Amino acid sequence: MDLLSLMRSARRLLEPHWIVAVGVCLTYALLVGIPAELNTYGELLSLLLAGPLQLGMSIYFLNLVRGNPPRLEQLFDGFKPLVSVLLMYATISLLTLIGLVFLIVPGIMIAVGLSMSFYILSEDPELSFQAVLQKSWKLTDGYKMELFLLNLRFIPWFLLGILCLLVGVFVVAAWHNTTLALYYQYLKEQQQKSFADV
Numbered sequence: 001m002d003l004l005s006l007m008r009s010a011r012r013l014l015e016p017h018w019i020v021a022v023g024v025c026l027t028y029a030l031l032v033g034i035p036a037e038l039n040t041y042g043e044l045l046s047l048l049l050a051g052p053l054q055l056g057m058s059i060y061f062l063n064l065v066r067g068n069p070p071r072l073e074q075l076f077d078g079f080k081p082l083v084s085v086l087l088m089y090a091t092i093s094l095l096t097l098i099g100l101v102f103l104i105v106p107g108i109m110i111a112v113g114l115s116m117s118f119y120i121l122s123e124d125p126e127l128s129f130q131a132v133l134q135k136s137w138k139l140t141d142g143y144k145m146e147l148f149l150l151n152l153r154f155i156p157w158f159l160l161g162i163l164c165l166l167v168g169v170f171v172v173a174a175w176h177n178t179t180l181a182l183y184y185q186y187l188k189e190q191q192q193k194s195f196a197d198v
Contacts, residue, residue: 001186003150009064010179017064023026024075028053029170041051042053052078058118061181078118081125087127088117112144112151113137120180139187150183151176 014021030052035042055078064070078085092114099107116136121127127135140147154176161168 006182007179010182013065014178020072022170023072025170025173028057051085055085055118059122061177065181084129088132109144112148113140116184
């Protein structure tokens, strides 16, 4: 996969949607970040909001890359399969933390392998969280290193965004999320080809 071409394609798709896409990323950051600064209960509220809002972001950016109307309110659609998304978010966070504690590389691979979970759940909210995690792991089989490298390519851009009075971070976040949604589409196409070849 040509990762640079994928990133360029994401930028082209974003051209008519930059303002709303940045607004989605900014709203996510504010809703998850502000409660954590209030008190202990605020930290708990942040944890409860992070999973559903992450699912809502996946819904928004999948709509964007598929040519469906992306709307700011889609950010809140992630609260509909609430139990599944909370369990899934908690499991991903816990497994990643365990992997990072014991050895950094396993933690990174776990995070990468499960990173497609929110896209999968957005397409099939009836799936159990265990099934979603298994599908994400299988979908990224053979692509985890490439997906890791794709994420690495955005680190310099995020650092540049920080230098731009933090505003640039949300611009890069919109670009990053669009690119990941495109990569999810690519993984699904590769999976379908492998099924067709069997």
